[in-house]
Amino acid sequence: MTTVIAVRSRPRTDPGVAALAAAAFLLLGVFVVWPVARVLATSLAGADGPTLAHYAEFFSTWRLFRILLQSLLVAAVSTVLTVLAALVLAWAVTRTDIPGKRFISLMSLLPLISPPFLVSLAFILLFGRNGLVMRTLGLDWSIYGAHGIVITQVFTFLPQAYLLLANVLAGIDAAQEEAAESLGAGPLTTLTRVTLALARPGLASAALIVFILCLTDFGNPILIGGRFNVLATEIYAQVIGMSNFAAGATMSVVLLAPCLAAWALNTWWVGARSYATVTASARTTVRPLAPAARWALFAVAGGIALFVALVYALIPLGSVVRLWGSDWSLSLHHYAFQSAAEGASPVWNSVRLAAAAGVAGTVLALGLAYVIERRRPPGARALETLALLPAALPGMVVGVGYILAFNVPPLALTGTLALVAASVVFWKLPVAVLAAVNAFKQIDPSIEEAAVSLGAGGARTFWRVLLPLLTGPAFSIFVYFFVNGMVTVSAVIFLVYPGFNLASVAILSQVENGYPGVACALGTLILAIVIGAVLLLRALLGERVAVLKL
Amino acid sequence: MRISLRGLTKRFGASRAVDGFTLEVAQGELVTLVGGSGCGKTTALRMIAGFERPDAGEVAFDGRVVNDVPPRRRDVGIVFQSYALFPTMTVADNIAFGLRVARWPAARRRERVAEMVALTGLAGLEARYANQLSGGQQQRVALARALARQPGVLLLDEPLSALDAKIRLRLRGELRKIQQDLGITTVYVTHDQEEALSIADRIAVMRDGRIEQVGRPEEVYTTPRTGFVADFIGVSNLLDCRVVSAADGTVAWDGVRLRVDGLGAGDGEGVLVAVRPEKLRLAGEGAAVNRLDGVLEVLTFLGAVVRLEVVVQGRSLWVDVPLAAARGLERRKPVALAFAPGDCVVVRKG
Numbered sequence: 001m002t003t004v005i006a007v008r009s010r011p012r013t014d015p016g017v018a019a020l021a022a023a024a025f026l027l028l029g030v031f032v033v034w035p036v037a038r039v040l041a042t043s044l045a046g047a048d049g050p051t052l053a054h055y056a057e058f059f060s061t062w063r064l065f066r067i068l069l070q071s072l073l074v075a076a077v078s079t080v081l082t083v084l085a086a087l088v089l090a091w092a093v094t095r096t097d098i099p100g101k102r103f104i105s106l107m108s109l110l111p112l113i114s115p116p117f118l119v120s121l122a123f124i125l126l127f128g129r130n131g132l133v134m135r136t137l138g139l140d141w142s143i144y145g146a147h148g149i150v151i152t153q154v155f156t157f158l159p160q161a162y163l164l165l166a167n168v169l170a171g172i173d174a175a176q177e178e179a180a181e182s183l184g185a186g187p188l189t190t191l192t193r194v195t196l197a198l199a200r201p202g203l204a205s206a207a208l209i210v211f212i213l214c215l216t217d218f219g220n221p222i223l224i225g226g227r228f229n230v231l232a233t234e235i236y237a238q239v240i241g242m243s244n245f246a247a248g249a250t251m252s253v254v255l256l257a258p259c260l261a262a263w264a265l266n267t268w269w270v271g272a273r274s275y276a277t278v279t280a281s282a283r284t285t286v287r288p289l290a291p292a293a294r295w296a297l298f299a300v301a302g303g304i305a306l307f308v309a310l311v312y313a314l315i316p317l318g319s320v321v322r323l324w325g326s327d328w329s330l331s332l333h334h335y336a337f338q339s340a341a342e343g344a345s346p347v348w349n350s351v352r353l354a355a356a357a358g359v360a361g362t363v364l365a366l367g368l369a370y371v372i373e374r375r376r377p378p379g380a381r382a383l384e385t386l387a388l389l390p391a392a393l394p395g396m397v398v399g400v401g402y403i404l405a406f407n408v409p410p411l412a413l414t415g416t417l418a419l420v421a422a423s424v425v426f427w428k429l430p431v432a433v434l435a436a437v438n439a440f441k442q443i444d445p446s447i448e449e450a451a452v453s454l455g456a457g458g459a460r461t462f463w464r465v466l467l468p469l470l471t472g473p474a475f476s477i478f479v480y481f482f483v484n485g486m487v488t489v490s491a492v493i494f495l496v497y498p499g500f501n502l503a504s505v506a507i508l509s510q511v512e513n514g515y516p517g518v519a520c521a522l523g524t525l526i527l528a529i530v531i532g533a534v535l536l537l538r539a540l541l542g543e544r545v546a547v548l549k550l
Numbered sequence: 551m552r553i554s555l556r557g558l559t560k561r562f563g564a565s566r567a568v569d570g571f572t573l574e575v576a577q578g579e580l581v582t583l584v585g586g587s588g589c590g591k592t593t594a595l596r597m598i599a600g601f602e603r604p605d606a607g608e609v610a611f612d613g614r615v616v617n618d619v620p621p622r623r624r625d626v627g628i629v630f631q632s633y634a635l636f637p638t639m640t641v642a643d644n645i646a647f648g649l650r651v652a653r654w655p656a657a658r659r660r661e662r663v664a665e666m667v668a669l670t671g672l673a674g675l676e677a678r679y680a681n682q683l684s685g686g687q688q689q690r691v692a693l694a695r696a697l698a699r700q701p702g703v704l705l706l707d708e709p710l711s712a713l714d715a716k717i718r719l720r721l722r723g724e725l726r727k728i729q730q731d732l733g734i735t736t737v738y739v740t741h742d743q744e745e746a747l748s749i750a751d752r753i754a755v756m757r758d759g760r761i762e763q764v765g766r767p768e769e770v771y772t773t774p775r776t777g778f779v780a781d782f783i784g785v786s787n788l789l790d791c792r793v794v795s796a797a798d799g800t801v802a803w804d805g806v807r808l809r810v811d812g813l814g815a816g817d818g819e820g821v822l823v824a825v826r827p828e829k830l831r832l833a834g835e836g837a838a839v840n841r842l843d844g845v846l847e848v849l850t851f852l853g854a855v856v857r858l859e860v861v862v863q864g865r866s867l868w869v870d871v872p873l874a875a876a877r878g879l880e881r882r883k884p885v886a887l888a889f890a891p892g893d894c895v896v897v898r899k900g
Contacts, residue, residue: 175634178601181621182628183648183699193647197638 016458021377024368028386030411031426035401036393039256042249042404054250064234068254071230074146075215078153082210083203085154085304086161092301094169095195096289100302105166107305110312112159113530115487115504117219118523119152122311124224124516125318130325144226152220155308157213161206168202169195201270208266212259216394218490223511231255232490235396239494245404252397263392315527318520334521339510342501347525350503353492354485354529356417357424361432361481362474364425369436370462374448384433391430395490398427403494415497423491428484432477439473440466475537486530551625551702551735552577553598557607560593560759567593569759571607578733580726581764584746585756586782591739594756595705598737600624611702622651624703627696631708633688635680641691642667642676648699666694669728686717693725697732704729704736710745722749743783747771755779777897780824787830787867789823790899799891804863808840809891825894827857827868832875833888842867842887846879860885 044050058064089108093101111119126133127143134141143151172195180190196203218232225233231251239248289297318324322331337344371377372384390398402423406413413419447469448461467474489504496505503522510519558571568590575581583591596602598609600621608615616624635644645666649659667673670690680688689709696704709725710718726749729736740746746753747767754764755778763770763779774780777788791801791808799813801823808823815821833841844862856876858869869887879885 173632173634175630175632176636178599178621179628179630179634179636179695180647181601182599182624182626183695184622184651185647186622186651189651194636194638197636200638 014458017371017375017377020367020371020375021379021383024371024383025379025386027364028383028426031422032386032390032393035398035405036256038404039249039252039397039401042245043253045246054246055254058247058250058254064251067229067231067234070146070228071215071232071255072258074149074153074230075211078150078157078214079207079211081150082154082157082161082214083165083207086158086165086206087203088297089158089162089301089304090165090169092297094166096294096297098289098294098298098301100298100305103309104301104305107308108162109159110308111156112163113483113487113534114312114527115219115489115507115523116156116217117152117223117489117508118315118527119155119311120148120220120223121318121507121511121516121519121523122314123148123152124511125314125324125520128325128516132325135325142226144224144228146225146228148224148226149217149221149228149230152224153214153217155311156217156220157210158304158308160213161210164206164209165199165202168199172198204270205266208262208270212262212392212394216255216259216396216490218396218493219508222508232394232396235400236493239400239403245400248400249404252394252400255394256392256397259394260392267388312527315520316524318517319524321517324516334515334517337518337521339513339515339518340506342506346501346503346506347522347529349500350486350526351529353417353420353424353502354482356421357428357485358478358482360421361425361428362478365429365432365436365477366467366470366474368429368433369440370466372433373437373440374445374466375458384437387433388430390427393427395427395488396494398423398491399494402491414495415500417500420492420495420500420502421485423495424485424488425481427491428481428488432480435473435477435480436470439470443469471541475541479534479537482533483530486526552612553703553735553737554610554613555594555598555607556610558594558597558604558609559606560590560597560602561605566590566759568597568604571759571761573754573761573764575735575737577735578730579751580729580736580738580749582738582740582746582750582753583756584740584743584753584782585762587741589756590759591741591756592707593759595707595737595739598703599626599628599705625699625701626703626705627699627701628705629689629692629696629707629709631711633680633692633712635688635691635695637680639679640676641672641678641680641683644680644691645694645698647695652699662698666698669697670694671724685713686721689713689721693728697728697734702735704734706736706738708740709738711740711742718745725749747783753783755782757782773895774824774897777822777824777899780822780895780897785827785868786824787827789825791821791823793817793819793821801896804865806842806863810894810896811892813896815896820899822897822899823894824897825867825889827870828855829893830867830869830887830889832869832871833886838886838888839891840889844885844887846881846883846885849876849879849881858885860887862887 043054044052046053086108089104092098093105093108123143125131127141128134129142131143133139176194176198177190180194185193216232217230218236221228221230221233222236229237231254235248235251235255238244238251319334320330320332321327322329322333368383368387372380372387402419403414405411406419413422443466447465487504489502489508492502493505493508496502503526507519507522510516510522553573553575555571555573558568559566560568571590571594573581583594585591593602597604600609600616600619604617609617611625636647639647642663645663646659649662654662663676667676670693672687672690672694675683675687680691683691689712692709706725710721713721722745738746738749747770750767752764753767753770755762755770757778763775770779771783774783774786780786781788789803789808791803793813793815794800794802794807794817796813796815796817799810801808801810801813801821803823810823813821842862844860844867846858847861847866848859850857850859852870854873855870856873858871858876858879860867860869867887
């Protein structure tokens with residue numbers, strides 16, 4: 001008798017892949033782990049060794065401790081309202097037959113490709129001291145404060161929640177609802193016991209992600225918070241205003257903790273609870289609504305969408321009005337950018353940054369995804385976790401960390417475009433890596449095996465076989481980094497240097513210095529460049545270029 | 551419950567998914583709707599369930615028109631192709647869902663769930679979730695859930711198509727047994743003609759939204775009324791012929807004279823002569839009625855029989871012969887076929 005021995009190929013890591021993995025570890029170590037470690041170390045540093053004194057001071061000073069409570073409260077309220085609004089919009093678009101769904105969907109996504117605080121700018125134009133509404137109605141009411149932050153955050157972070165929930169709701173098999181209905185359940189029972197029960201993990205996930213975004217939001221609170229402080233703005237004040245790095249680092253850690261908790265909860269707890277589609281093919285059918293419900297829903301969803309449209313119409317309008325609130329004549333003088341010595345240079349700097357982050361980020365994300373998803377060397381899981389970790393990092397923490405880590409030798413990189421670009425690339429890496437990993441997963445492994453069986457090596461297989469299949473995802477990832485390079489503010493605000501300001505950062509200072517018209521002009525240019533870039537790539541490459549969420 | 555479908559029509563845009571569909575299903579009867587994809591069988595089923603509103607025509611249960619009755623008040627149990635089990639609930643909660651909605655008291659509910667669990671052979675799995683079950687088990691839960699409320703009508707939409715062949719056969723038998731024991735009126739949609747034939751009291755073959763033929767399985771199999779039915783139900787050789795003499799039953803197929811029984815067409819008309827592979831036999835030397843000379847191209851072993859592909863007059867014909875008879879046959883060698891005039895069916899063209 002012969003014994004058949006199953007020959008199993010031993011996983012073998014070829015030297016090229018090992019080198020790639022090592023390089024990836026090094027990069028993530030330097031640009032993700034090291035800055036966070038520096039923040040932690042600075043918050044613990046005392047005159048004579050490690051100390052908890054900074055934390056003790058933070059938690060015992062009512063003024064500071066209150067800021068933490070205020071931040072959490074505002075973020076919680078914003079989150080609840082955002083998720084509710086997004087749920088209505090997503091449900092209206094994916095599951096009902098109300099008119100104008102394309103417009104509602106488009107408007108729900110528009111804030112995705114704009115600087116996260118343009119909403120605040122628009123609200124200032126409407127409800128600020130010289131606001132359109134205030135002037136016309138002669139009201140004495142102030143948008144500045146916690147309520148302003150909440151309202152603007154709802155509109156700012158609507159797209160993220162909308163995208164997540166629209167995905168979840170569209171993925172629910174209509175047969176589930178029909179099954180409930182055929183078993184005698186009415187619309188309300190079906191909605192609560194079946195549809196929303198299935199969407200529960202999606203709702204939790206959306207809530208946690210929006211909570212992180214609201215808690216770490218910097219642009220809206222600084223523009224519209226007035227005297228109401230949140231942690232993000234306080235960190236900025238401590239570090240940039242008072243050069244108090246120890247306090248800034250301590251507050252960064254305090255801000256980081258709830259973000260990490262929410263992120264971990266979403267990644268492991270909610271992830272484990274999501275209802276993997278039991279069926280192969282989910283079919284979504286649009287259910288006809290009762291006329292009254294249909295029009296009520298249309299009024300709510302259409303109203304929100306129309307308001308978003310108004311917000312984005314106000315920015316270009318504000319840029320061509322001579323003096324908002326007093327002189328309504330039209331003029332292009334804001335586009336001369338004479339209110340600051342730097343002129344229009346921030347716009348070009350932003351484009352340079354966006355292009356650099358786009359190219360570098362795309363290469364890094366695709367390379368990482370290839371190693372993680374396809375080659376799986378030892379440590380691939382750790383590499384993946386490291387690459388996804390920045391999703392939990394507030395932009396302020398990244399900014400403070402980069403100053404602390406790269407202001408001194410051996411890596412004295414502050415004051416370079418490369419470091420600003422690195423902050424965008426590594427902070428925004430998680431979404432890009434997930435998209436790239438997904439793209440690799442779509443490619444049948446046997447395609448690679450075919451190439452290898454025909455004698456192609458790892459590098460050739462990657463360049464000649466895989467990469468051509470990845471043009472769509474690659475350009476989507478490029479667009480993602482490009483857009484973020486154009487609009488991001490919270491990390492880069494710490495890293496801009498004399499002679500190198502960015503358009504997004506300049507908007508903030510123009511508003512603070514009393515030039516909302518110039519801020520609108522900058523915002524209009526950013527919007528035009530971003531939309532132009534997306535449309536251009538779409539025209540060249542077709543529908544394959546998608547706008548990634550977050 | 552008795553189902554009457556009269557002139558059901560459903561349009562999606564410009565196309566008619568279901569077009570003038572008329573069918574009676576008697577109390578306790580199981581009728582299969584069978585046809586290729588896009589033939590309208592699922593749409594017809596969804597109109598019976600109430601998920602689609604007919605653009606024209608009527609659905610009546612026991613003579614009462616239910617067009618305006620919403621699905622949840624139709625007294626219909628449905629098994630979906632995807633099963634559509636609620637992943638948020640256990641097996642027991644899935645089965646009890648309809649009972650809960652109908653506000654059955656807890657004790658009766660538990661009793662009924664236990665009955666359904668026993669009926670469908672799910673004992674021991676009550677506390678599991680759907681994604682912890684095999685495909686066959688999910689199918690049983692879907693059936694138990696649909697039957698728990700004792701509906702008057704059971705609708706099944708490709709209930710077995712997601713399962714592998716062995717389990718499909720076993721569940722098919724179980725399903726039929728349960729249906730007959732309960733005596734529940736059932737409409738069963740499938741694309742699998744073998745499944746349709748084996749499980750049904752009657753079978754309705756659908757094409758382009760219409761019923762092509764309806765009848766008992768053996769009736770549809772042995773006397774298909776159209777070329778489509780002959781070809782779709784089982785395998786048929788369709789010979790495109792012209793009637794030479796209606797009086798003595800002679801037709802011509804590409805110049806070859808054939809004798810057929812039951813010719814219902816006039817001289818010079820075109821007809822299709824359908825011959826099942828098992829009705830064609832190998833002819834020996836010498837003359838025979840309906841002799842066809844050809845060349846053997848392919849032999850396919852199917853178990854008890856061997857299927858031959860024989861090219862006659864440039865057309866391929868299927869022939870099933872017993873294993874023993876296939877001995878000594880070789881590819882590319884001439885073979886002679888023959889069939890008796892009574893062993894074919896003459897059908898209308900189309």
